Amino acid sequence: MSTNKEYKATINANGSEISIVSKGNEDDYISLTDIAKYKSDEPNDVIRNWLRNRDTIEFLGLWEKINNPDFKPVEFDGFKNEAGKNSFVLSPQKWISKTDAIGIISKSGRYGGTFAHKDIAFEFASWISPEFKLYIIKDYQRLKSDENSNLSLEWNVNRVLSKLNYRVHTDAIKENLISTKLTNKEIGITYANEADVLNMALFGMTAKEWRNKNSNLKGNIRDYATIEQLIVMVNLENMNANFIEQGLDQKQRLVELNKIARGQLKSLLNNKSVKKLENLNKNK
Incomplete structure (x- = not known):
């Protein structure tokens, strides 16, 4: 065991x-x-x-x-x-x-x-008793099905939290980094730059760098993240929003976020609950 x-x-x-x-x-x-x-x-x-x-x-x-x-x-x-x-x-x-x-x-x-x-x-x-064995197997399968349903709920909650934290992150950018004098193009660049702060902290590369290395793949860098990385990304979005509100410059934030990412990934790497979520997602 x-x-x-x-x-x-x-x-x-x-x-x-x-x-x-x-x-x-x-x-x-x-x-x-x-x-x-x-x-x-x-x-x-x-x-x-x-x-x-x-x-x-x-x-x-x-x-x-x-x-x-x-x-x-x-x-x-x-x-x-x-x-x-x-x-x-x-x-x-x-x-x-x-x-x-x-x-x-x-x-x-x-x-x-x-x-x-x-x-x-x-x-x-x-x-x-062969008959009794069948009753045991039937209710055991019911138990495992219930466990998987609970895992599915945890997975969906995590996805919802990810979306909510993304909104917290973009609101922090909007309130603290975007001037009313910026053009739409400059606003878009600001959002992309902050997204890449998170990408660099977690993946060690920007979205553009990832696309250049993986031109044969569809989607973006986060579509190919592991479960552990997705969980950490949720936390990094929240932390970066706090750092932005505190007035930390981008370089400081990147250094701190990278430390957080490395520490959290190490903790999650062999976590059994995370592995179960990962297996459940693969079997969907």
């Missing part, structure tokens, strides 16, 4: 509530304990019985080999050789501690229990 902050969610599979530990990506872990309650009031016994099967051990071992570079194959082979025998007993905790497995986790506390990566949890659900 990745290290970003996790949150808990719940799905409802034909009346049965099943807990999920999610980190907002594809590495969701579903409660085997809750799934097992569909079959028995002693869910821990159900999970241990499932772990005794040779097919289960082979499946778990294969999943770990694919997803876990630290998985211990020697210890796994020992479990595989014993699986299926009447004397063989295996708990989730023993499987985890002996093989360094990551596909199954054991959580303590009020909302604890045994959780497994969704790939494994669906396999466990099939063993419990």
Whole structure:
């Protein structure tokens, strides 16, 4: 599992509530304990019985080999050789501690229990009941759809904020940099120059320089910005408007805006929420 902050969610599979530990990506872990309650009031016994099967051990071992570079194959082979025998007993905790497995986790506390990566949890659900598994998958898909809808809302809000900040920026230019004596052409140049202050601060080039280097592309420099750059651009427009009102000259503003841009881009570069927005936008 990745290290970003996790949150808990719940799905409802034909009346049965099943807990999920999610980190907002594809590495969701579903409660085997809750799934097992569909079959028995002693869910821990159900999970241990499932772990005794040779097919289960082979499946778990294969999943770990694919997803876990630290998985211990020697210890796994020992479990595989014993699986299926009447004397063989295996708990989730023993499987985890002996093989360094990551596909199954054991959580303590009020909302604890045994959780497994969704790939494994669906396999466990099939063993419990193929019909029940379908109910689980259906509501899990509903949950992920809701998450994507929330991301879409965040994306649209960001676009609205970008438009609002653009207006704040142009109003600041109009009030502080444009004289009533300027011609329409000179006014247009003033706006373009200030837009290029932002372009230089963020992209390191003006709009014209970008067009000269990318004559085969349609649109402008901002049309090809990353999600991180677009978020920073929203902030730079607001900051530049404040700098203009404070009376800072263009050179001073460019230096300060570049510092801000570099700092914010560094913070956003590996931000999981931003990556999710980026993936959502690509899939539209």
